[in-house]
Amino acid sequence: xxxxxxxxxxxxxxxxxxxxxxxxxxxxxxxxxxxxxxxxxxxxxxxxxxxxxxxxxxxxxxxxxxxxxxxxxxxxxxxxxxxxxxxxxxxxxxxxxxxxxxxxxxxxxxxxxxxxxxxxxxxxxxxxxxxxxxxxxxxxxxxxxxxxxxxxxxxxxxxxxxxxxxxxxxxxxxxxxxxxxxxxxxxxxxxxxxxxxxxxxxxxxxxxxxxxxxxxxxxxxxxxxxxxxxxxxxxxxxxxxxxxxxxxxxxxxxxxxxxxxxxxxxxxxxxxxxxxxxxxxxxxxxxxxxxxxxxxxxxxxxxxxxxxxxxxxxxxxxxxxxxxxxxxxxxxxxxxxxxxxxxxxxxxxxxxxxxxxxxxxxxxxxxxxxxxxxxxxxxxxxxxxxxxxxxxxxxxxxxxxxxxxx
Numbered sequence: 230x231x232x233x234x235x236x237x238x239x240x241x242x243x244x245x246x247x248x249x250x251x252x253x254x255x256x257x258x259x260x261x262x263x264x265x266x267x268x269x270x271x272x273x274x275x276x277x278x279x280x281x282x283x284x285x286x287x288x289x290x291x292x293x294x295x296x297x298x299x300x301x302x303x304x305x306x307x308x309x310x311x312x313x314x315x316x317x318x319x320x321x322x323x324x325x326x327x328x329x330x331x332x333x334x335x336x337x338x339x340x341x342x343x344x345x346x347x348x349x350x351x352x353x354x355x356x357x358x359x360x361x362x363x364x365x366x367x368x369x370x371x372x373x374x375x376x377x378x379x380x381x382x383x384x385x386x387x388x389x390x391x392x393x394x395x396x397x398x399x400x401x402x403x404x405x406x407x408x409x410x411x412x413x414x415x416x417x418x419x420x421x422x423x424x425x426x427x428x429x430x431x432x433x434x435x436x437x438x439x440x441x442x443x444x445x446x447x448x449x450x451x452x453x454x455x456x457x458x459x460x461x462x463x464x465x466x467x468x469x470x471x472x473x474x475x476x477x478x479x480x481x482x483x484x485x486x487x488x489x490x491x492x493x494x495x496x497x498x499x500x501x502x503x504x505x506x507x508x509x510x511x512x513x514x515x516x517x518x519x520x521x522x523x524x525x526x527x528x529x530x531x532x533x534x535x536x537x538x539x540x541x542x543x544x545x546x547x548x549x550x551x552x553x554x555x556x557x558x559x560x561x562x563x564x565x566x567x568x569x570x571x572x573x574x575x576x577x578x579x580x581x582x583x584x585x586x587x588x589x590x591x592x593x594x595x596x597x598x599x600x601x602x603x604x605x606x607x608x609x610x611x612x613x614x615x616x617x618x619x620x621x622x623x624x625x626x627x628x629x630x631x632x633x634x635x
Contacts, residue, residue: 262291269309282313304333308351320359327352346375350390357393362401369394385421388414392432399435404443411436430459437477446484453478469512472501476516488523495520509543517543521561530568537562556585560600567603572611579604598627 269284289306296302311326331348338344353368373390380386395410415432422428437452453474460471479494499520502513521536541558548554563578583600590596601624608617 259291259295262288262295265291266306273313278313278316282310282317285310285313299333299337301334301337304330304337307333308348311351315355315358320355324352324355327355341375341378343375343379346372346379346390349375350393353393353397357397357400362397365397366394366401369397383417383420385417388417388421388428388432391417392435395439396435399439399442402442404439407439408436411439425459425462427459427463430456433459434474434477437481441481441484444484446481449481450478450485453481467501467505469502469505472498472505472512472516475501476519479519483523488527492520492523495523508539509547514540514543518561525561525565525568530565534562534565534569537565551585551588553585553589556582556589556596556600559585560603564603567607567610572607575607576604576611579607593627593630595627595631598624598631601627 265284265288269281269288272278272281272284285306289303289310292300292303292306307326307330311323311330314320314326315323327348331345331352334342334345334348349368349372353365353372356362356365356368369390373387373394376384376387376390391410391414395407395414398404398407398410411432415429415436418426418428418432433452433456437449437456440446440448440452457471457474457478460468460474464470475494475498479491479498482488482491482494495516499513499516502510502516506513517536517540521533521540524530524533524536537558541555541562544552544555544558559578559582563575563582566572566575566578579600583597583604586594586597586600601620605617605620605624608614608620
């Protein structure tokens with residue numbers, strides 16, 4: 230306990246010292262530094278990041294001149310400028326600045342100081358965003374070791390680092406390593422924040438996704454049920470976040486062949502999204518497609534038809550009549566009509582989907598082959614054998630050429 234208190238106090242000291250010394254240092258050296266730092270802060274707060282980056286660079290240059298290269302203020306400004314470079318997509322420049330700040334803090338504060346841990350975590354997040362998972366995992370482990378030495382193994386601050394490390398291992402498919410870390414993070418958050426806190430909800434979802442990745446949907450279900458109960462309390466029963474959990478829970482049931490349990494969840498999620506996001510939102514559209522597919526797989530074509538019809542209307546309105554994304558919706562609706570024997574309704578939709586794909590995709594795209602095969606089946610069913618044979622031959626040729634190039 231004494232060690233934990235000492236480190237918490239030590240973490241706070243540099244911030245207090247900077248707050249006390251900043252005016253004296255700044256006013257004693259130059260008003261230019263004070264002005265550049267203030268302009269940087271104001272631009273950042275307003276979301277004007279390119280402008281903020283210019284002022285941060287000026288403040289950093291002045292800090293080097295006035296306080297020296299080995300100074301806490303210089304290190305802090307290096308991190309600030311690195312974050313702005315990262316926002317601007319300059320990852321290489323951001324990494325160089327983060328590393329410089331890390332070196333300064335290690336030399337000034339020692340390799341085991343919490344500010345060093347914070348800087349290592351910042352680097353880890355950069356690596357994670359770049360897909361450099363091995364480097365991210367190493368940096369998170371280094372930060373975690375510092376936090377454990379500083380705060381002990383049961384401090385709630387460790388939960389974020391544990392969760393981030395688990396996420397990286399999850400991305401590397403190191404599921405056996407990720408699971409205990411997710412569970413530790415979840416336990417710390419439940420203990421410190423309570424079982425219904427939003428951070429606990431996120432932890433439950435992360436663990437559920439890990440089980441889904443391992444093809445264990447039954448284990449994911451109980452976690453999603455808990456997450457759903459939390460989300461209904463906060464942010465609320467009719468919030469889009471709650472709809473997302475409902476959808477994930479439905480998908481876990483579907484993975485187990487439990488369509489009857491999944492359908493009411495998808496219907497409830499759809500109602501929430503239509504109310505809060507609107508009927509044309511991308512999430513609403515995805516929800517409609519999932520519900521239509523569920524009914525299609527059950528052979529409930531008449532129930533799936535109006536849902537696919539809505540999808541076509543929304544996609545045409547949002548994407549325009551010539552977008553390749555519309556072809557998918559048209560093809561799905563045509564399949565439903567075909568399955569019901571309504572060939573007159575299916576044919577123009579198959580024809581339009583094929584035309585869109587031929588206009589917008591490469592000549593040997595497998596989606597064109599799929600459209601040709603669907604259309605050929607309809608032509609054969611309506612007695613137009615010669616046309617059906619020609620279309621099927623075209624589809625076969627596309628698939629043969631694709632196979633030869635792979």
